[in-house]
Amino acid sequence: MRGSLVHKNLLTALLLAPATLWLVVFLVLPFVAIAIFSVGERAPEGGYQAALTFAQYANLPARATAFWNTMVLAPIGALACLLVAYPVAYYLALRAPQRWRLILLALIVIPFWTSLLMRTYAWMYILGGRGIPALLAYVGIEDLRLINTPGAVLLGIVYGYLPLMILPIYVSLERLDRRLLEASADLGAAPLSTFIGVTLRLSLPGVMTGFSLVMILLLGEYLIPTLLGGGKVFFIGNALVDLFLQSRNWPFGSAIAITLVLVSVVVLIAANRISTRLSGARRVDLI
Amino acid sequence: MPKSYRDGLPISPEKFVDQLMRLKRGSISRRDFLGITGLGVATAVMARELGIMPTPAFAAESLGDRMSIATWPNYHDPQTFENFKAETGVAVEVNVFGSNEEMLAKLQAGGSGWSLFVPTNYTISTYKKLGIIEALDMAKLDNFDGSQEDARFTAEGTIDGTIYAVPKNWGTTGIAINTKKLAKPMTSWKEFWDTAMAEGDGRTMVHDYQLTTIGNALKYYGYSFNSLKQDELAKAEELLLKVKPHLFAVSSDYQPGMRAGDAWMTMCWTNDGAQLYRDIPEIAYVLGKEGGEIWTDFYAIPKDAPNKPAGYALLNYLMNPKVAVKEHLANGAPSTDARVNALLPKEVLDNPILYPAADLLKPLEFGAAATLTDPGRAELMARFKSA
Secondary structure, eight states, rough: OOOHHHHHHHHHHHHHHHHHHIIIIIIIIIHHHHHHTTBBBOOTSSSSSSSOHHHHHHHHHHHHHHHHHHHHHHHHHHHHHHHHHHHHHHHIIISOOOOHHHHHHHHHHHGGGGGGHHHHHHHHHHHHHSSHHHHHHHTTTTTTOOSSSHHHHHHHHHHHHHHHHHHHHHHHHHHHHHHHHHHHHHOOOOOHHIIIIIIIIHHHHHHHHHHHHHHHHHHHOHHHHHHHTOSSOOOOHHHHHHHHHHHHHHHHHHHHHHHHHHHHHHHHHHHHHHHHHHTTTTTOOOO | OOOOTTTOOOOHHHHHHHHHHHHHHHHHOOHHHHHHTTTTHHHHHHHHHHTTTTTTTTTTTSSSSSEEEEEEETOOOHHHHHHHHHOOOOOOEEOOOOOOHHHHHHHHSSSOOOSSOBBBGGGGHHHHTTTOOOOOGHHHHTTTTTTGGGGGHHHHEEEEEEEEEEEOOOEEEEEEETTTTOOOOSSSSSHHHHHHHHTTTTOOOOOOOOOHHHHHHHHTTOOOOOOHHHHHHHHHHHHHHHHGEEEEEEEEEOHHHHHTSSEEEEEEEEHHHHHHHHHHHTTEEEOTTTOEEEEEEBBBBBTTOOOOOHHHHHHHHTTTTHHHHHHHHHHHOOSSSHHHHHHOHHHHTTTTTTTTOHHHTTTTEOOOHHHHHHHHHHHHHHHHOOO
16 A cells, blocks of 8 residues: 555656656746846846846836836736627627537637737738728828827737637636526526626636736737837837847846736736635636 | 730739739848847747757868858848859758847857858957957958958958958948928938928837937937937937837838838838839938948858858858849848949949948948947937837
């Protein structure tokens, strides 16, 4: 009996080893390296020079605008995604004919197989002067500019992150016990109050999962503001790219990266808390 | 004239490819597109990790069968590398980059995998100081003839009498203007910035590159393009912050915006200016009379090049005037080599975009190494972009 227990533990350890190794090599080690960089100094020609200073962290306010832009635009972007995604997920889970459901789901996921860069570049052409504005010129609307506006950035964000919002909401709506809806109707609730009191409430864990997923990814976003916003609005992601590839100030870039990771963790914990509270006793599923 | 039967037919394959190539040329900028995407770095890393790159031991004696070059987008005639492969059996993997800073970052990190790359004049002394490029073995470059080079453009490849880099081509940084939209003739950086806040409101682009954007803002006040003086930089920052709300974009990827008609005016490098004018004649390219940037791009070999023999072989091949002339016709930037100029068609030599009048060139300045690495200018640029 003892022997089999040892055997079992050994098997567990072996099975866990690849995943643990993966985590250590690709997550823990780089994080440690970045943490060490962040307390160093910028070498005279750029790069990293060993030191022990917190000057980089003290300098964080120099990127206050980037933090502010990201902290404001990430939740707005996530909210815009949510507003578009919920009706889609609702239709898919509760209204779409069974035989269409899989095809419709595939249609949502398939664009994800192409690089976001390519798809964002396509939007550059659609919104650019030879795209929609050229069509509108036929009906007399001249010199309309769509590209490089805040609206274009928001559109890019909604387009790029929509599947990540739809899928968790779809999953939570799909699991919804239809009998609860019938019960609500039988007890005299109007469709709207059934939706708010039952459907929406029970899908909140999915909503929170989607929201925090999109939100965390948006905290590191830099491609969409650069390509569709004309590089005029600086996100933290843009600050990082600049610090590592342009001014080659690795220590400052590392300090910002560490701060960004910490902020993401706080967001995740907060989202989890809110989610747990909103859904009452229901267990929260973070996919 | 009778109507041709071709009228109204669908686009021909040749024409489609032609247009596609034009779109491709326009969709990628020299310094920034791959910079922001990191694709350049990614291809280099992937090639190494997947073992596509030869190991140093493999290439110790022979030329091997593969090598890697780091360069700019739209910068070479692809046929050049095909011909090189046909002659030597060495396949050239081309990694395109967004900025000199990015190339420097990659080389500094080590293991870039390149056997040849294309740095700009002001970076070479920094590379030498960091000890990451080779002193070139000129015995292996018999196609290069220093006596035929215009020393004005090529001096920065030689440090303390040792040649570290040989020139690819030179060019300027000027203003590209859509003259249909902005009819008022423009000849100065002062007019560029003033127009950006008036008729060009919401239609003007500046580079996402501190050297040129700060440098040309300094020219508004007649200061040096390379100034590191606190008070002068403060004035430039003031101007940039004032212009910022009026800009269409802060991006070095200006060809798509200019081609689509969204942007009417941009800071522009010679070769992009030549390409834009070639396809859209109403786009003019002018130099600011106050001065601005003149540049030369070089070829250099990294110290840790995995396939030095092939690096030298390709470099020598590219120094052949007959090869170089095709490169210049494809890329659009002027040559530093008198032997190449002798082979270029008259309309190229007479094109004022490529070979501007001497009095316009006179006030131009080469970017300085200190300007590129100055942390103060990097921070200024970041403040401008985040404003």
